[in-house]
Amino acid sequence: MSWLQKLLPPKIQRSSGAARKTVPEGLWTKCPSCDAVLYSTDLERNLNVCPKCGYHERLGARERLDALLDAEGRFEIGEEVQPVDSLKFKDSRRYPERIAEAQAETGERDALVVMQGAIRSIGVVCAVFEFDFMGGSMGSVVGERFVRGVRTAIEEKLPFVCVSASGGARMQEGLLSLLQMAKTTAALADLDARRLPFISVLSDPTMGGVSASFAMLGDIVIAEPQALIGFAGPRVIEQTVRQKLPEGFQRAEFLLEKGAIDMIVDRRQLRERLAALLAMLQDLPVEQSS
Amino acid sequence: MTPQMKTTFLDFEQPIAELEQRIEELRYVQEDSAVDISQEIQRLTKKSQSLTKEIYAKLSPWQVAQVARHPQRPYLLDYLPMLFTHFEELHGDRHFADDASIVGGLARFNGQACMVIGHQKGRDTKEKILRNFGMPKPEGYRKALRLMNLAEKFGLPVFTFVDTPGAYPGIDAEERGQSEAIGRNLFAMARLRVPIIVTVIGEGGSGGALAIAVGDVVLMLQYATYSVISPEGCASILWRSQDKAPAAAEALGITAGRLKTLGLIDRVINEPLGGAHRDAQATGQSLRKALADVLRQLQDKKPKELVEERLERLMGYGKFKEGTGR
Numbered sequence: 176m177s178w179l180q181k182l183l184p185p186k187i188q189r190s191s192g193a194a195r196k197t198v199p200e201g202l203w204t205k206c207p208s209c210d211a212v213l214y215s216t217d218l219e220r221n222l223n224v225c226p227k228c229g230y231h232e233r234l235g236a237r238e239r240l241d242a243l244l245d246a247e248g249r250f251e252i253g254e255e256v257q258p259v260d261s262l263k264f265k266d267s268r269r270y271p272e273r274i275a276e277a278q279a280e281t282g283e284r285d286a287l288v289v290m291q292g293a294i295r296s297i298g299v300v301c302a303v304f305e306f307d308f309m310g311g312s313m314g315s316v317v318g319e320r321f322v323r324g325v326r327t328a329i330e331e332k333l334p335f336v337c338v339s340a341s342g343g344a345r346m347q348e349g350l351l352s353l354l355q356m357a358k359t360t361a362a363l364a365d366l367d368a369r370r371l372p373f374i375s376v377l378s379d380p381t382m383g384g385v386s387a388s389f390a391m392l393g394d395i396v397i398a399e400p401q402a403l404i405g406f407a408g409p410r411v412i413e414q415t416v417r418q419k420l421p422e423g424f425q426r427a428e429f430l431l432e433k434g435a436i437d438m439i440v441d442r443r444q445l446r447e448r449l450a451a452l453l454a455m456l457q458d459l460p461v462e463q464s465s
Numbered sequence: 466m467t468p469q470m471k472t473t474f475l476d477f478e479q480p481i482a483e484l485e486q487r488i489e490e491l492r493y494v495q496e497d498s499a500v501d502i503s504q505e506i507q508r509l510t511k512k513s514q515s516l517t518k519e520i521y522a523k524l525s526p527w528q529v530a531q532v533a534r535h536p537q538r539p540y541l542l543d544y545l546p547m548l549f550t551h552f553e554e555l556h557g558d559r560h561f562a563d564d565a566s567i568v569g570g571l572a573r574f575n576g577q578a579c580m581v582i583g584h585q586k587g588r589d590t591k592e593k594i595l596r597n598f599g600m601p602k603p604e605g606y607r608k609a610l611r612l613m614n615l616a617e618k619f620g621l622p623v624f625t626f627v628d629t630p631g632a633y634p635g636i637d638a639e640e641r642g643q644s645e646a647i648g649r650n651l652f653a654m655a656r657l658r659v660p661i662i663v664t665v666i667g668e669g670g671s672g673g674a675l676a677i678a679v680g681d682v683v684l685m686l687q688y689a690t691y692s693v694i695s696p697e698g699c700a701s702i703l704w705r706s707q708d709k710a711p712a713a714a715e716a717l718g719i720t721a722g723r724l725k726t727l728g729l730i731d732r733v734i735n736e737p738l739g740g741a742h743r744d745a746q747a748t749g750q751s752l753r754k755a756l757a758d759v760l761r762q763l764q765d766k767k768p769k770e771l772v773e774e775r776l777e778r779l780m781g782y783g784k785f786k787e788g789t790g791r
Contacts, residue, residue, distance in 0.1 A: 261727070261784035264716050266703035315783035322780060344671075344693045346703065349718045350729050353671060353693040354782040357679045360648060361655035361779040368656070384693070387632075387672045391645035392652055406643040406672070407634030411698075415634050425639060435642050 206230055222442050231399050231442055233379060235281075236288040236305035239338055243301060243446050249292030252300065252327050253320035257284050261315075262349050270347040277308045285316035286341070289324035291331070295450035297459065300328040304340040304378075304385075311341035313385055314348040318355030321389075325362040334372035334453050335363075339390045343383020356388035363389050372456040374449060377404050377427070377436070395452055396436045397445075398427035404436075472743065475531045478520065481739075484513040517739045524688075527711035529720050530696055532688040533668050534630075537742040539749075540599075541568060541583040541626045541666065547749030548624075548756065549574055549581060555615075557608060561641065564605030566597045566629070567677070569612040574624070575757060580616035582609050582677055583626030586667070599668075600633035603646035606676050610650050613657055622660040622760060625677045630695065632673030647676040654679035655779060658768035662759050664752065665689045665721075665730070666741075681775050682759045683729075685721040686748070687736040691729075692719040729782070732759075 204215045208230035218225065222242050223232040234242070240249075264270040278284060286308035291300050302324045304311040321337070328335040344352040366373055375393030377386075379402035387406050390396075398404060405425040413420060423429045430436045440448050454461070474482035488509045495502050524532070532538070545552060549572035557563040569582040584601065587593030609625075616623045632643055654661060654677075661680030669678065669691030685691060694702075696714035701707050718724065721733040734755050737744040763771065 255787045255789055256785050257788050259784055259786050262716065262718050266713070266716065315785045319783045319785055346694055346699050346717070348693075348784075349716075349727075350691055350693055350724060351727070351782065351784060353675055354729065354779075356648075356672065356675060357651050357655070358779050358782045360651040361679075361776055364652050364655040365776065367652075384672055386644040387647040387676075388651055389648060391642070391648050404644075405639050406632060406647070407639065411634045412636060412639065416636060418636075420636065424636070433640050433642070435645060 224442050233306055236303040239303045240290055244292035249290050252289040253323040256316050256319045258316045264347040281307045283308050286311045287317040287320045289320050297453045298333045300324045300333050300335050302337040306340040312345035313355050314345035314352045318358045321359045322362040325366050336374045338376040339381040339385050340378045341385040356384050359389045378402050397438055397440050398436050400439055402427045404430055473537055477528050481517050526714040526720050529688050530690050530714050532740045533690045535742050538667055539741050539745040541585050544749050548753050558604040562604045564602050565595050566599050566601045567605035567609055578621055580612055580621050580623045582612055584629040599629045602633050602638045603641040603643050606646040606650050609677050617657050617659050625663050627665040627669045627674045627678050628667030629670045629673045630668055631670035647672050650676040651679055656772050660763040665691050681763055682731050684732045685730050686734050687721055688740050690719040692717050
């Protein structure tokens with residue numbers, strides 16, 4: 176850390192874990208959309224949304240949880256569940272090496288962080304994908320943590336919120352990763368039977384095995400602006416159909432127009448909107464405080 | 466597939482193909498020859514069989530994938546008359562279209578009414594296009610869901626048959642909610658109050674397969690495959706070259722034997738020597754026996770018990786360790 180960085184205001188309070196950054200090192204960041212040069216701390220305070228053009232950069236799982244949940248009374252669920260290499264999978268590199276590298280890079284043990292807490296005093300269990308951990312891919316650990324989160328929601332009679340950011344299933348776990356789609360979805364069927372709300376928030380990107388399992392099944396499905404959401408990746412589709420994809424294809428706005436999602440919400444308003452929706456679904460009175 | 470159709474041989478079967486060719490020639494010669502060469506034919510036929518046995522005893526996962534995709538491999542509609550009677554096909558998702566890559570309908574299994582749902586590939590070019598190469602669009606999955614709900618309503622067991630390269634990756638499929646359609650099926654199958662018996666008969670291609678493959682028992686034909694991604698797809702992502710598909714097939718663990726060892730499927734149904742296409746009738750017989758066994762096990766379970774056991778089974782999928790600290 177340079178002396179200059181030490182002088183910067185402290186980052187948003189973290190619930191736990193090593194300090195990590197979502198913004199490239201250095202004081203200044205260039206917005207990939209409008210090219211505006213931004214003060215990194217400003218961008219971080221703005222939840223990685225460009226203050227000039229509103230472009231939503233990816234946001235780390237813990238930063239997301241910090242932004243969504245009340246500071247008080249949160250604790251993590253399923254942290255103890257950790258990955259193993261059941262297939263002894265090796266491509267150009269061994270799977271354990273890839274895990275170790277992702278763990279070192281992100282400070283996470285796997286690609287999903289689950290917490291029980293509250294959104295503006297409304298109790299909730301919230302699962303958030305860490306895209307920087309192997310592309311937010313879903314393997315056994317993601318599936319198990321998800322299920323433990325849903326189970327806690329059922330036990331505590333709380334709604335469940337999931338913020339997705341994932342390329343899909345984790346190939347290195349073979350068929351076991353595919354079956355996580357069935358596992359996570361089955362857990363939601365249980366939640367559904369108990370009439371507890373499930374809100375699914377789709378951030379950039381939500382693809383493959385994650386989008387084709389629980390992500391589109393929310394009682395309410397919310398997407399972030401411009402998020403890429405779909406089953407097959409754009410490149411695969413282009414190769415299959417051999418034609419140019421339409422403008423804005425598989426973006427949140429496209430999905431809204433096709434009737435696939437309920438709404439698009441700016442990240443900076445997400446906490447308020449979630450609180451309002453959760454309150455109505457559970458027939459709670461209008462919040463007094465603001 | 467017609468039985469008299471000439472067998473197509475795969476690359477790794479070339480030694481067998483050459484022998485069979487020789488046998489064919491001798492047979493032709495024998496017809497208008499005074500010399501008795503039937504002994505020679507018999508000898509070569511035996512040799513061909515033992516060679517086939519030898520080659521099939523040590524198939525690599527990639528070779529198994531070739532057998533699973535064999536152009537003459539029996540499809541659902543080939544097995545259907547061997548397994549069921551009184552088949553009444555039901556069409557359409559009631560919203561958009563009828564997707565011919567998924568076939569479904571009412572039928573009888575050993576006299577008992579049931580619902581049959583499965584992927585269907587095409588045999589010739591025209592049918593391949595009609596069936597979209599066995600790659601369903603959302604309307605296909607929604608038809609399957611409609612039929613499953615129908616089965617539940619009338620208390621009929623559901624048999625599903627999996628044979629797809631994957632869900633169709635196309636613009637229209639995305640526009641109509643491919644992801645939602647697949648996810649919705651997983652959700653519904655998790656709690657369907659009738660038995661669901663799944664058999665992977667060919668290719669079990671990823672989410673497109675899983676969308677009709679959540680059940681109480683999962684069977685697999687010996688040379689079928691079931692995988693999160695095709696070996697080619699995996700190779701092009703992780704090895705950055707499709708040529709590495711054999712290595713990817715090995716790493717992914719896509720064969721029935723391997724998946725049985727991993728505890729991800731319940732039972733492997735043996736195929737005739739040289740694969741199901743060498744003797745579809747025999748394969749159908751084995752399949753029929755296995756399905757009867759499984760149905761007997763599930764038949765008397767109460768819906769509640771069935772769903773609870775299915776949920777428990779689904780929750781059991783996963784390999785991880787439990788440690789402390791970060």
